[in-house]
Each structure stands twice: as structure tokens, then as C-alpha cells.
Amino acid sequence: MTIPQHPDLCIDLHCHSTASDGALSPSELxxxxxxxGVTHLALTDHDTIAGxxxxxxxxxxxxxxxxxxxxxxxxxxxxxxxxxxxDFDDQDERFLAALARQNDNRWARARTIxxxxxxxxxxxxxxxATAVAGGDVPGRPHFAEVMVQCGIVRNPAQAFKRYLGNGxxxxxxxxxxxxxxxxxxxxxxxxxxxxxxxxKYQLTATKLRDLVxxxxxxxxxxxxxxxxxxSSGDLGFLAELCRREGLLASQGSDFHFxxxxxxxxxxxxxxxxxxxPVWHHFKAxxxxxxxx
Numbered sequence: 651m652t653i654p655q656h657p658d659l660c661i662d663l664h665c666h667s668t669a670s671d672g673a674l675s676p677s678e679l680x681x682x683x684x685x686x687g688v689t690h691l692a693l694t695d696h697d698t699i700a701g702x703x704x705x706x707x708x709x710x711x712x713x714x715x716x717x718x719x720x721x722x723x724x725x726x727x728x729x730x731x732x733x734x735x736x737d738f739d740d741q742d743e744r745f746l747a748a749l750a751r752q753n754d755n756r757w758a759r760a761r762t763i764x765x766x767x768x769x770x771x772x773x774x775x776x777x778x779a780t781a782v783a784g785g786d787v788p789g790r791p792h793f794a795e796v797m798v799q800c801g802i803v804r805n806p807a808q809a810f811k812r813y814l815g816n817g818x819x820x821x822x823x824x825x826x827x828x829x830x831x832x833x834x835x836x837x838x839x840x841x842x843x844x845x846x847x848x849x850k851y852q853l854t855a856t857k858l859r860d861l862v863x864x865x866x867x868x869x870x871x872x873x874x875x876x877x878x879x880x881s882s883g884d885l886g887f888l889a890e891l892c893r894r895e896g897l898l899a900s901q902g903s904d905f906h907f908x909x910x911x912x913x914x915x916x917x918x919x920x921x922x923x924x925x926x927p928v929w930h931h932f933k934a935x936x937x938x939x940x941x942x
Contacts, residue, residue: 666905692736698720733845791806829864834868844872885921
């Protein structure tokens with residue numbers, strides 16, 4: 651199912667490349683997006699815009715409109731929350747300085763993960779995970795891949811179940827800035843802050859409403875109503891939450907790697923009617939009638 655808000659548009663505002671924890675390079679990602687009919691794409695790698703330059707050149711080749719994007723990690727009441735930034739100025743000096751600090755945070759987190767997993771007796775675990783990440787900051791998926799290569803686990807899913815998932819030794823969350831600060835980074839660079847995949851935080855309905863209210867008070871402008879791996883019930887709940895709080899509606903596949911049909915590029919459940927799409931509020935609005 652592709653985006654139905656306009657018959658000629660397929661808009662995917664959440665995906666990842668090898669610049670963070672995706673399996674495809676930015677150019678490979680854009681090729682795949684083109685094959686699947688995506689017309690507008692936001693590359694939202696975790697805490698980095700390193701993939702944007704390569705994505706831009708490939709987007710031009712395929713006639714895809716690339717929206718500057720990023721997925722930033724932050725803290726809210728002791729929980730890790732992800733905020734997608736869209737349509738920001740990727741040359742804004744204050745924004746780039748904030749990303750540099752976030753990169754330092756990611757390295758501190760990676761070192762802590764490696765320390766906590768030292769009991770596995772894997773030689774140079776951090777170096778190996780960094781190599782898997784292509785020399786960039788390794789995340790939990792990269793540590794999982796090293797565990798598979800070393801024969802500690804059979805597959806990445808087992809690595810997360812035993813060592814890296816929520817509550818396990820490698821689940822490190824303590825290095826992120828608070829939610830209002832991250833929202834300000836995005837809005838200060840002229841972008842739109844969007845709460846990523848709200849149902850994936852395993853919050854009760856009451857706590858999720860509290861999160862959305864705090865996010866809105868901080869200057870957040872949208873929430874992802876339609877994203878991968880959610881039920882029709884989740885879709886309806888998030889649509890109503892979006893309407894109630896007067897927020898913009900966003901959507902994205904959260905694509906990371908090929909072979910997972912539930913999170914394929916451009917494959918997104920139809921958003922319910924009566925929502926205001928975030929892409930209507932980009933600097934170059936998408937899908938609005940041309941002024942007469």
C-alpha cells in the first residue's frame with residue numbers, strides 16, 4: 651500500500667542507510683526507492699546527516715525529491731525517545747555543532763556497550779563493531795553482527811534477546827539530551843520536529859498522551875501516524891491523538907534492510923482522513939494545488 655493522499659505521489663519520510671544502522675548505502679537506498687515508485691524521500695539516519703550528500707546526487711538521477719532528514723535520540727522521563735527532523739537547513743552552524751555533540755554521545759554509548767559486553771571475551775569488540783559500521787559509530791545492530799560472526803549467537807535477533815534488547819547489558823540509554831533540547835535543535839535550523847513511531851515505545855495510552863503533550867509544548871509539530879509494524883488499531887489511535895493535539899501527520903516505512911516486507915520503502919498504510927500532512931508545511935510544500 652502506498653501513500654494515497656495524492657494519486658501521483660509516494661512519500662516516505664523515515665528510512666535508514668549505512669550512514670547509521672541501515673544495510674544499504676545512500677545511493678543503493680535511493681535506487682531501491684525509485685524502483686518502488688517513491689517520489690519524495692527523507693533519509694533519516696540516526697543522529698547523523700553524513701549520508702545526505704550521496705543521497706542527493708542519486709536522488710537527482712532518479713527524479714526523487716530528497717527531503718533533509720534525521721532521527722535524533724533524546725531522553726523523556728528516563729526513556730529513550732526518537733525525534734525525526736525534516737526539511738531543516740543542513741548547513742545551519744548551530745545544528746551542526748549539536749550533531750557533533752550528539753556524535754560524541756554516540757561514541758560514549760558505544761564504548762559503554764563494549765565495556766558491558768566485555769564478559770563475552772571478544773577481542774577488540776568495539777573495533778570490530780566499528781569496522782562492521784564502516785568506520786562510523788557502531789550501534790547495537792553492529793555489535794549484534796560481531797556476535798554472529800564470532801559464533802556467540804546464531805543471528806542478530808538472538809543477540810538482542812540475550813544481550814542487547816531492552817533491559818539487557820548492552821541496552822545503554824543514558825547519553826542522550828532531553829527532549830526539549832533536541833526539538834529546539836530542529837526548529838532552530840528551520841525544520842519540523844516529528845515524534846517517531848509513537849507506539850514502539852511500549853507506553854500505556856495515558857503515558858503516550860503525556861509524551862505527546864510534552865513534545866508539543868517543547869515545539870514539536872508532528873507525529874508519525876503511519877509507520878511500519880503497527881496495527882489498524884494503532885493507526886486509528888494515533889490519528890485521533892494527532893487530531894486532538896492539533897499536530898501535523900507524518901508517515902514513513904522506517905526501512906533498514908531489504909527482505910522485510912513489513913517495512914519496505916514506500917509501503918505505508920493509508921492515513922485516515924481529516925489529518926493535515928506534514929509535507930504541506932515544508933518550505934516547498936508537496937501535494938498542494940499550485941496557486942492561480
